[in-house]
Amino acid sequence: MKKRLKINGVIMIIVLLGISVFPDFFLRRGKMELWDEFFEVLGITCILLGQLFRASARGYKSEYSLRGHALIRSGPYAFVRNPMYLGILLIGSGIVLMLFKWWVAALFLIGFVIRYIFLIFSEEKKLLVLFPAEFPEYKRSVPRIFPSLRILFERDINEYLPMKFIWLRREMGAIFAVLFITLLVESWDDVMMNGITSYLGETAGILITFFLFTGLIIYLGRSTLVLEKNGSSKGKSNSELQDEKELFPSGI
DSSP: OHHHHHHHHHHHHHHHHHHHHOHHHHBOOSSOOHHHHHHHHHHHHHHHHHHHHHHHHHHHHHHHSTTTTSOOOSGGGGTOSOHHHHHHHHHHHHHHHHHBOTHHHHHHHHHHHHHHHHHHHHHHHHHHHHOTTTHHHHHHHSOSSSOOHHHHHHSOHHHHSOOOHHHHHHTHHHHHHHHHHHHHHHHHHHHHHHOHHHHHHHHHHHHHHHHHHHHHHHHHHHHHHHHHHHOOOTTOOHHHHHHHHHHSOTTO
């Protein structure tokens, strides 16, 4: 894990240096149009959802994986097999939508694939060795990183995106760092190019998004508490019910 963080840190430093030296080459600038405001609000939405997926997946794994001795197939891991990487993809896509020229999106996707595809394959080989009976079936039934529309429409969001406030609190530093840097760069550039008045309308959209995001967190947190207290068997297979009994024993 430490090696992975060091690599990601080096990549971030290189990216930031490139942007600092050649801002006009990478950053989207010019007169603010309606579609700019739309994509910037969409970008902040992607960043917030990505952070939410990372917090949920990391917290769920730390609490229920039994230190790597159990294959998790519920919660965010019933949505995709790699929800933390989905979170990274959403965060990166959101930053690109808010700040960068459109061709940078292709560059980001290429970089994401190069950085994570071999890492994912390596992790899957280890899981196959650790869980030879369970992992093949799990691999067939749950997509690797892009969720299926069937799961999106058949299940409630609180089923595949559980949230505890303690999980979110652990991620607060990273969440605020990404949001602060992104919003600082985006707002500074918009004010310099278009003036403070033109930026106020966009700020209102971003604030509304934050309020909706806060409401979603409260809803997910309360729903997770209800699931832990009462359990939920709707739409789950026998194996999932057994997993849930192990994850949510009586008295929690």
